[in-house]
Amino acid sequence: MSAVEKAFHGLRHMIATGRLGPGERIPPESDLCEELGVSRGPLREAVRMLSALGVVEPRHGSGTYVSQLRPEDVIRSLLLTFELLPLPGLLEIYEIRRVLEAHVAAKAAARRSAEEVETLFSLIEEMEATDDPTKASELDHRFHAEIARIGGNPTLASLLSVFRARSRQYQVFTLPEGPEMRQKSDADHRLMATGIADRDPGAAAGAAEAHVAQTERWLRAFMPPVEEEGVPGTAAG
Amino acid sequence: MSAVEKAFHGLRHMIATGRLGPGERIPPESDLCEELGVSRGPLREAVRMLSALGVVEPRHGSGTYVSQLRPEDVIRSLLLTFELLPLPGLLEIYEIRRVLEAHVAAKAAARRSAEEVETLFSLIEEMEATDDPTKASELDHRFHAEIARIGGNPTLASLLSVFRARSRQYQVFTLPEGPEMRQKSDADHRLMATGIADRDPGAAAGAAEAHVAQTERWLRAFMPPVEEEGVPGTAAG
DNA sequence: TCCCCAAAGTCGTCTGATGACTTTTGCATT
DNA sequence: AATGCAAAAGTCATCAGACGACTTTGGGGA
CATH class of the missing domain: 1.10.10.10 (Winged helix-like DNA-binding domain superfamily/Winged helix DNA-binding domain)
Known part of the structure; x- marks a missing residue:
């Protein structure tokens, strides 16, 4: 040795x-x-x-x-290395994200407080109000992170946070089709938040899964290569 | 810097x-x-x-x-550190395992070949035939790993492998109640394998989720502290 | 042609010294 | 006595040089 x-x-x-x-x-x-x-x-x-x-x-x-x-501390260590993974592996990660985002959305629907619903909708409104793709992406991150937090499992929240960070590198919102995508994305978010507000785990889970699947389809369709790390785009925050 | x-x-x-x-x-x-x-x-x-x-x-x-x-390479790096996590965090991991094991079981049911079903049942028979808790634990690992492999997502298989390795440290099968637990565990495995053989994703997923939940309950009930790493027990293999 | 060995290339380890930063200690001042 | 500051101790951070261990390469001999 x-x-x-x-x-x-x-x-x-x-x-x-x-x-x-x-x-x-x-x-x-x-x-x-x-x-x-x-x-x-x-x-x-x-x-x-x-x-x-x-x-x-x-x-x-x-x-x-x-x-x-804590498990979330250890999982966070994956952050810096996940950004190095080539695209093919990313699609495998999306399958996991789909399952887990649906699960946390369902749990959030069962556990949410009135204030937390408030927070979710205010994040959505901020998102819809801004024109800056960078800010939109950051708010998107906070929206999903908040749902994961409400879900009540910090380990799971940390894992999803790592997965999302890798996806955000591709900055789909800055493409020419960005505004259209964001409109669809905003609608998905409202569906999720509504399911959570209604304490309807099935609806929340379904909306979350559909949302992730949509993002995956966009990525599959465009597959823009990431040429630089730390490039000032939607990866901020 | x-x-x-x-x-x-x-x-x-x-x-x-x-x-x-x-x-x-x-x-x-x-x-x-x-x-x-x-x-x-x-x-x-x-x-x-x-x-x-x-x-x-x-x-x-x-x-x-x-x-x-590859994502599975990076995820495998968590193996050595997950073994250091105290018990409370482990329970959060079980929630994730429950969701993901159910998912891979469902996917395995949809994708399995005849040979793969063969392999699963032969592993079960070996498991039922042995009296050695160490060998049983090793076969248990291979059984679950095989299902994850059939599921077709190496990243997910790697993640579940890390989670399972952490759980195996506790060696519940070596407790006085071990034989009883193994009997229940074997029955669960047959349910899972049958669901997969029948190409019934719902049945396979349900059996997998119930199996993980059962293991979690055992751990919760006994919570045996892990006093040594690398102790010659069911952690072998 | 094949085999062996020597040499070059590369990572692995040790040692000693110095710098940078934090924490503690003790003293002088108030 | 309490406070503030400066010195000192403790600890990690970095550099430099040398040597050892292992792998790969290439040449020379059988």
Whole structure:
């Protein structure tokens, strides 16, 4: 086993066995090097790996801390890498999104409060009022995130958030057909919000699934290649 | 921006823009250090981060290669960290599993071939025939993985595989109540396989959802703490 | 033609030193 | 006594150089 693996599994073991708990500071590098029998280089690489996976968080000058180890923290670590996936795989992700967005919409319909319905409709109105595709995309994200939050499962909300971020890269709303798409999209949103407001899980789920399926069809039809990451488009926010 | 971040985002950018494609070998460390303006330490840490996330794969003596960038590769990177999550989060994951296992079972029912049905039932018979909880757990895993494979969405299969691996750590079959549970579990499996054999998506989905829900109830009831990772139990395989 | 080995290329590890940042400590001032 | 500030300690971040381990390549000999 290489030194990096030794350090990685050693640290993971300390966390798995509870010797290092969530939020706790791990021993300084020099101590860990001695205990794990590796030098600082490999140890730091192992810590970086755990950091990339959302398990620990180094703070310059202070120490390295174990994260809260919530599933949503770990899932969020997929964000930066999902953006690298080529298009074919994205379509597989859409199938999962369809199922899960429908599920959270149904759960949201069963759990929503009056204030939450209020929030959803005000987001829709903002969306319909703006002409800026960037702002529209950002509001779209917040609308779906709010429904996922109401659904009551933070892990699921985090997972869907990662999936949506990958989709948003393609910025379909900035295409020539954008306005038309947005009109259809707005109508879908109203259907979803209405289903939730009516406490009708079936209606909400159906509307959500149809909405995702529609987005998928658009993407399939145009398949615009993403030429740049971080390009100032609808990916903002 | 720190040197590690500079290197990490620099590399990610090279992949995102297509300068480095799937399967391709990235430039040697010394070249990258010069281009990115960092020394070897931080560069190696950045490469390790991408490696932990399933984006690149270093090969000693040969070079570092970009992975195939399939979603299932990236999702698999969650395997080692999901095992660290405390129990409360696990229950949120069960809700997702319930929805997705039902979905793949339905899709499997629609897509299955005669040979695949054969495989499922032979796995069930092996499962029913063995007394070894470890072997039973391994066969259980293969049974569910096979259904997910038949479902036709590798990304979804990979995601479910990660979720199941986390659950298997608890080894409910080794409890005193184990044999009883296994009997119920076997019956569930037959229901699922029958639904798939009959090309009845509704039946298959219902059986799958009930099966997952049952497992979740067992876990909720006993909540045995996991004291060791890699303990020789049902986690084998 | 085939086999073997030497050399080059590349990643892996160690060591030592220095810089940057945070937290703590202790002292001087109010 | 309370407060504020500066020094010091602790910790992570980075650089540089050297050597080891492994893989691949290519040439030389059988």
